Amino acid sequence: MAVKSDVVSQLEWRYATKKFDSTKKIDKETWNQIEEGLRLTPSSFGLQPWKFVVVTDQKTKEELVSVSMNQSQPADCSHLVVICRVEKLDKEYVEHYIDAIANTRGVTQDSLAGFRDMMVNFLAKKDAEQLQAWASAQCYIALGTLMSTASALHIDNCPMEGFAKNEYDRILKLEERGLRSVVLCALGFRAEDDKYAQAKKVRFPADEVIIHV
């Protein structure tokens, strides 16, 4: 590659941080940018079937370690983001979104009726398991966006699937909010002695994973 862009360098710089420096916290301004990037994540139809729970309370972060296969990242990171799917994706949810479009763009609800019905039908056709899989997959777009945004701001990050979802839902009272935890991302600053920071990144070669047609 002749010239390497910033965006590629940022992705090369990042790695799944195993050990965070618990004394270092992300400053408010940087964090606001990360949250804003997360909020701007694209989704199917723009439906945003998610919410993001940002945990900074140290006691809660420590409590989460024991239900995260005893991995230390939830306690030692600066901000732990629990990416949650909205459980009830029904007509009411679509109408809430339609309201947001009408208000943002200054158009009538009527002009959006076709779009609304299409989304309602799309969701209604899925059984509970399919709907859960669909909303969960959307949450992974947010995970990808979050890691890219954080890395662009030189904030270390670690995606985590190894945690007890039911326990997260209970501790963070997610069910009461109509949410279910899907995937985590711990963010902060790598510890100086995190040996993984030095390990060479392993990716399959381009000629293996990319097929040109």
Next chain:
Amino acid sequence: MAVKSDVVSQLEWRYATKKFDSTKKIDKETWNQIEEGLRLTPSSFGLQPWKFVVVTDQKTKEELVSVSMNQSQPADCSHLVVICRVEKLDKEYVEHYIDAIANTRGVTQDSLAGFRDMMVNFLAKKDAEQLQAWASAQCYIALGTLMSTASALHIDNCPMEGFAKNEYDRILKLEERGLRSVVLCALGFRAEDDKYAQAKKVRFPADEVIIHV
């Protein structure tokens, strides 16, 4: 927000491009960066259960329109990326990944035995449907990374779920390669008259989608 970072501006700039200018093509150097960003996408365990089919052949792109709910993006975009999951995620696949780690980092296979067994067990515990949902969700990380990378390089993009997966698999001969299509991203340049380029972006407000604990 006091100061807006580039990365947030890039996400504000992007929108789901409905109409591409079919006369404009992404130059080779920029495209290489996008592919490299895609290749660097993080995944669970780093297992990369995916391949990316990049379609630029005009005849194929046009053929895909009729199995994409007649949406024009596959034909009019510059590059269409079909993000595919690897269908057979078994011990052999894990061992191939372990080989890549051993070669890249210059460590022995033996030193990776624990990691290998953990991944093999993780995959073996899932039934076919769960494995498919897991690999598909991983593909959405790649989608998120791809849209962020492209937007950073001011390349328009449009994620697409509305297509006939079986028909894509057939036309692109994916099954023969052990792959299944999961989600698409069309990339290129917005047409001057794409009215959606001017529409205000609709996102739920931060105090609704972000919960602080």
